[in-house]
Amino acid sequence: MQITTEEMPGGITRVALDGRMDIAGAAAIDLKMNIIAGSAKKLLIDLQKVEFLGSMGLRSIVIPARAVSSRGGKVVLFAPNEMVESVLKTAGIDTLIPVRHDLDAAIAVLG
Amino acid sequence: MTGPHPSWPEPRLTLQSQLEDLTLVWPWVEALAARYSVPAETQFAIQLCLEEALSNVIRHGYRGQANQSITVECAPSGVAELVFTVEDHAPPFDPVAAAPAATPASIQELEPGGQGIRLMRKFASRLTWQPLPHGNRLILAFALPPPAIS
Numbered sequence: 404m405q406i407t408t409e410e411m412p413g414g415i416t417r418v419a420l421d422g423r424m425d426i427a428g429a430a431a432i433d434l435k436m437n438i439i440a441g442s443a444k445k446l447l448i449d450l451q452k453v454e455f456l457g458s459m460g461l462r463s464i465v466i467p468a469r470a471v472s473s474r475g476g477k478v479v480l481f482a483p484n485e486m487v488e489s490v491l492k493t494a495g496i497d498t499l500i501p502v503r504h505d506l507d508a509a510i511a512v513l514g
Numbered sequence: 515m516t517g518p519h520p521s522w523p524e525p526r527l528t529l530q531s532q533l534e535d536l537t538l539v540w541p542w543v544e545a546l547a548a549r550y551s552v553p554a555e556t557q558f559a560i561q562l563c564l565e566e567a568l569s570n571v572i573r574h575g576y577r578g579q580a581n582q583s584i585t586v587e588c589a590p591s592g593v594a595e596l597v598f599t600v601e602d603h604a605p606p607f608d609p610v611a612a613a614p615a616a617t618p619a620s621i622q623e624l625e626p627g628g629q630g631i632r633l634m635r636k637f638a639s640r641l642t643w644q645p646l647p648h649g650n651r652l653i654l655a656f657a658l659p660p661p662a663i664s
Contacts, residue, residue, distance in 0.1 A: 456562075
């Protein structure tokens with residue numbers, strides 16, 4: 404599991420995740436995700452390259468998102484594949500953290 | 515590896531009650547998927563449900579107690595299903611009858627975890643729980659597409 408971050412215009416922090424968000428993948432990114440969530444105000448979590456999302460991986464999204472939101476920040480999930488999106492929907496995450504497939508639309512959520 | 519084909523995976527996987535052991539599940543399911551020509555989406559569903567079922571047993575069933583065993587057995591049922599049977603020695607818990615966690619109304623109410631039962635119900639084709647004299651048996655079945663005509 405790889406994690407890369409990029410500061411985008413408008414104060415947006417883009418975190419690109421790459422790999423399987425299973426128990427091992429979640430363990431590999433948790434610390435970094437929590438550090439990022441400790442300072443980001445506008446967080447775009449790029450899921451394009453996430454091949455798998457399990458419940459441990461969901462935690463790795465939910466905990467940082469909650470941290471950003473509790474400081475008045477915003478979070479958007481960008482471009483999950485069909486199965487990953489199905490997990491997000493079944494867990495009811497998509498109604499609380501917006502999911503967008505178009506980058507401009509994702510940025511607009513953070514506006 | 516034993517069995518009729520040298521590269522076929524064992525039909526049974528035994529785990530100890532520690533979350534690290536869940537890393538054994540991925541390669542095992544991957545090998546089974548190759549063995550039974552499981553489509554990628556079904557493999558995703560199997561990985562998701564097994565991670566869920568097994569982590570529930572480790573965290574809640576055994577309550578973090580180490581050195582307890584869990585077995586997972588895989589068997590095709592006819593040609594239409596791949597069936598996984600998870601057995602443990604934990605106190606009885608029926609995830610089929612249990613009410614799933616409420617859908618949270620805000621990010622702040624989002625509990626990490628808690629959606630596992632909902633995920634298993636959605637992604638397994640069939641979910642059956644049976645009490646054992648000293649444990650639980652959870653059967654998770656996944657429909658397979660009909661074999662291609664050769």
